[in-house]
Amino acid sequence: MISPKVAIFVDGANVDIASKTARIGINYVLLKIFLAKARPIAIANYYNSKAKDVAERAFYAQVENADFQLVCGPRKTENRSQKEIDVQIAVDMVSEAYDNSFGVAVLVSGDGDLAPAVRKLVSMKKEVEVASFDDPKRREFSWSLKTAATRTIDLTANILKIKL
Secondary structure, eight states, X not given: OOOOOXXXXXXXXXXXXXXXXXXXXXXXXXXXXXXXXXXXXXXEEEEEEOOOXXXXXXXXXXXXXXXXXXXXXXOOBTTBOSHHHHHXXXXXXXXXXXXXXXXXXXXXXXXXXXXXXXXXXXXXXXXXXXXXXXXXXXXXXXXXXXXXXXXXXXXXXXXXXXXX
């Protein structure tokens, strides 16, 4: 039996804030291997705002070296949230599903704003795995996102498989 192609969509800001709070560095090569689970990868995108300094540019280079396509939106400022990036993730997920680029979408985010896109993919008969850190005290993993997904992956419980 041929495994379905996987599309990985990483909400960089969501994941990176959670990992920094936990003081854990993520190895994006290991993250990609862990999420793919030996299935062929059709798409691996990492979404975040444009780099603001040398350290961020170096980090983004590491993400690209892990074979993620870097998709940058406008920089986050006091007056501008990252909603444009969330919308870009949702648009890419749905448009790639319509193009039948994958059978399984893996969304790495705990952001409930992405739940409507996940529900749309499920209605299109796509499997959707949502991976996020799951610290109940911090509420990093939205209930609406958890319940919309076909399957959830707790990155907190699997941290040894993906950390630097």
